[in-house]
Amino acid sequence: MPESSIVVRPEPGGTPSKRLQAAGLAHATGVFEQLAATVPLPAAPQPIVVADYGAATGYNSMLPIGAAIAAFRRRTRADHPVLVAHTDLPDNDFTALFTTLAEDPDSYTRKDPAAFPSAIGRSFYQQILPSQSVTLGWTSWATMWLRRPADGLPDFSGHVHVDHSGDDAARRAYARRAAQDWHDFVAFRGRELSPGGKLLVLTAAVDAAGRSGYQPLLDAIVSVLDEQVREGRLTRDEVARMTIPALGRTEKELRAPFAPAGRFESLTIERLEVFDAEDRFWDRYLLDGNAGALGAHWASFISTAVLPTLAGALAGGADDPRATDFQRHLEAGVAARLTSNPRQVQIPLALVVLTKQR
DSSP: OOSSOSOOOOOTTOOHHHHHHHHHHHHHHHHHHHHHTTSOOOOTTSOEEEEEETOTTSTTTHHHHHHHHHHHHTTSOTTSOEEEEEEEOTTSOHHHHHHHHHHOTTOGGGTOTTEEEEEEESOTTSOOSOTTOEEEEEEESOTTBOSSSSTTOOOOTTOBSGGGTOOHHHHHHHHHHHHHHHHHHHHHHHHHEEEEEEEEEEEEBOOTTSOOOOHHHHHHHHHHHHHHHHTTSSOHHHHHHOBOOBOOBOHHHHHGGGTTTTOBTTEEEEEEEEEEEOOHHHHHHHHHOOHHHHHHHHHHHHHHHTHHHHHTTSTTGGGOTTHHHHHHHHHHHHHHHHHHSOOOOOEEEEEEEEEEOO
8 A cells, every 4th residue: 555645546626536635735735835934944055845745646736835835935036946756656657746836727836946856765664865955755545555455464354444443452563553653753854854844744644533434435435345145246355354444543543653752763743633634525415415426526536535445355456357346346336325414424534743952
């Protein structure tokens, strides 16, 4: 599973995935712009370095990075170079990323000739950029993905997502893995940020009541998978292996690397908030009453976000001859169930701002 956001498929007017994530991105972009207005800047000609961790195809990065560069320009010369390093795993679609950078109307490259994009194919669970080189860092929807999704972790009986399985042992094992991943991600960013540098993390969360959200989607996915087993399209063993390897974190878990002193790898938490992002598909449904559109939007979202991962659990893996039909059938089944039983989807998010000690 890539260390990336889950937006990949461009369409006129933006994909459902893009529109969904804009709910969390609008708030985060505003905060990121504020950080850019105050973070210490290197003297020209040394470049201002912005790191985009888990870039995927770049759609989640364009507006926030563009806003940050605009804030830099209010503080420094128009020709002060800004180097933007987009990072993701080596198998990321970097061709799509550079197409986004070149063609998307929101791309910072179309607005600022002194902004220079680059790409790095390396896991953010190790050091990616030189020590003390990054002025400002951004990551959205990437740190929720586990580094090694299922290896060595217990099966939790085909409930797709461990938080909704009721298997306490599996939940604890996944939580330990997620805690180590968060620890390592933060540690290496502590090395890379320059003194006074800042990092904004937007990621999946668990709210104060212990809810990780997305229940209607997960219920629909499990229902369709059970139906496919009954129809002989899938085996029970295949479904048992189907796992969405992403976890939200509680506020306590996000603060854990910094306990008890409040500092870790010269980093402190400047800001931490957990909030429910707006379900824009539901808001549209309340206006137009179009349950079919609601179901189709959410089904398109899960098709982009998680169905390729679930298909990898088929007996033949991602190359299984049933993979395409499996994903098509699952997307259609989820759309039908959400259309027949419209429900609002809770989307808990955490926004974390980390600051490097000067």
